Every structure is written in C-alpha cells, then in structure tokens.
Amino acid sequence: MRAGFPDFRLGNVLATSFTGTLSERHGNAVERIPTPHRLIDWLAVSGLAVDSCTTAQLDLARELRESIHAAATAAAIQDSLPAAAVQVINDCSTQGRAAAILTPEGKRRWRLSSASRVEDALSVIAADAISIIAGERDGKLALCASPTCQAAFFDTSQSRTRKWCDMNTCGNRQKKARFHANQRKNSSPVE
Numbered sequence: 001m002r003a004g005f006p007d008f009r010l011g012n013v014l015a016t017s018f019t020g021t022l023s024e025r026h027g028n029a030v031e032r033i034p035t036p037h038r039l040i041d042w043l044a045v046s047g048l049a050v051d052s053c054t055t056a057q058l059d060l061a062r063e064l065r066e067s068i069h070a071a072a073t074a075a076a077i078q079d080s081l082p083a084a085a086v087q088v089i090n091d092c093s094t095q096g097r098a099a100a101i102l103t104p105e106g107k108r109r110w111r112l113s114s115a116s117r118v119e120d121a122l123s124v125i126a127a128d129a130i131s132i133i134a135g136e137r138d139g140k141l142a143l144c145a146s147p148t149c150q151a152a153f154f155d156t157s158q159s160r161t162r163k164w165c166d167m168n169t170c171g172n173r174q175k176k177a178r179f180h181a182n183q184r185k186n187s188s189p190v191e
Contacts, residue, residue, distance in 0.1 A: 008032055008042055009166055013139075013154040015129035017046065019069040020151055020165065022062075027148030033061065039118070048098075048110055048121035057118040064092045064122050068129040072152035075133045076141040089126050089133075096123020146170040 009032070011017040021032040021042060033039045036053035039061055043050055053061075067088035071081050097113035098120045112120035131137050132154050139156040144165035151165040164170040 008045060009169065010045065011153065011166070012156070013128070013132065014046060015068050015125055015132055016072065016151070016153050016165075018042075018125050019065055019072065021065060022069075023151065023169075024148050025069075026150055033058070043118070043121050048112065048124055049115070050112065050118050050121055051115040053118050060092070061118065061122055063088055064126060068125070069152055071129065071133050072141050073143060073150075076143050076152055081133070089129055092119070092122045093126035093130060094123070096120040096126075098124045144170050146173065 009017070009020045009023060011020065023030045023032065033042055036055060036058045039053050039058050040050055067082075067085035070085040071089060074081050074085075096117070096119045099111045101109045101111045103109050110121075110124050114120070132139070132141060137154070139154045140160045142153055142155045142160075142162060144151045144153060145163040146165075149165060149170050151170075153162070153165040155162040
C-alpha cells in the first residue's frame with residue numbers, strides 16, 4: 001500500500017466494500033481513494049487489478065461508489081431507489097467487458113478485457129451491487145448504527161441483526177464510548 005493514505009476497510013461483499021472507500025460520511029469523511037493510484041491499489045486488493053487509471057476514470061469510480069451507496073441506502077430503508085443512481089449503476093454494469101474465471105482451487109476470479117480498463121473493473125462492482133440491491137443474494141442490506149458512519153453493508157449473519165458495518169472500527173468505537181460513559185457515570189460523586 002502507498003504510504004500516507006488511510007488503510008482500506010475491506011469486507012466480504014465487493015459492492016459495499018467499494019462504498020467503504022469513503023467512510024465516516026456523516027462525520028469527518030475519510031476518502032480512501034483520493035488519487036488514481038489509490039483506486040488502482042483498491043482494485044488490486046479486491047481482485048480486479050488494472051495497470052493504469054486516469055482522473056476521469058477515478059471520477060467515474062467515485063460516481064459509481066456514490067450511486068451504489070445511495071441505492072443501497074434506499075434499499076436498506078425500503079425506500080424508492082434514486083433514478084439517477086440506478087442509471088449510473090446500470091451504465092457502469094453494461095460498459096465493461098469482464099469474465100468470471102474458475103480457478104483450479106474452485107474460486108471465482110475476474111478477467112478484465114485489458115489490464116488498463118478501469119471500466120471493466122467498475123462493471124464487476126456494478127453487477128455485484130445489482131445482485132445485492134435486487135435481493136438475489138442471501139443476506140440483507142442494512143445501515144451502520146454509528147451516527148457518523150451510516151454505511152450501507154450487506155448483513156449475512158444468521159440472525160440478520162448486525163448493527164455495525166465493521167466491528168473492528170464502528171462497533172469498537174461505540175463499545176468504547178459506552179464503556180467510558182458508564183465509567184464517568186459510575187465515578188460521579190453520589191450526593
């Protein structure tokens with residue numbers, strides 16, 4: 001990873017992990033793909049390696065990210081999907097030429113049409129978003145309970161009652177805040 005940038009928050013679901021490249025949306029937002037090279041890094045760790053990325057491709061990636069976030073948020077609260085977001089997702093889905101490849105280990109890998117086609121990688125992300133927003137996968141879209149985060153995530157827990165997009169960040173922060181509040185309450189002098 002390139003030094004000086006925040007770490008990626010990677011999950012098991014490609015589309016919602018991609019929306020996590022902008023975190024703390026309702027607090028001090030953290031942009032995790034501020035440059036074309038950081039998008040290349042994120043795509044590589046997500047199994048969608050490309051050799052190059054232009055500023056225009058980065059802008060398209062961010063537009064897709066925000067469209068997925070808007071549509072996933074609407075789906076999570078059972079609201080109408082924003083037409084503009086649906087259009088961006090559909091456009092990105094159809095613009096790429098990627099193929100699913102089965103590895104000898106029995107895993108799926110993506111083969112992009114060209115090592116420099118960011119659009120191919122974005123089409124895979126858009127297709128993943130379509131499958132979760134359309135309810136084609138076993139799980140439920142939910143929103144992080146952290147008031148500063150509220151990221152859309154795909155809950156595949158058995159009970160479908162997960163509260164946090166990531167227990168190691170948002171969940172831990174909330175648990176620490178509750179602990180410190182209880183400590184302050186318990187250490188207050190009793191009158």
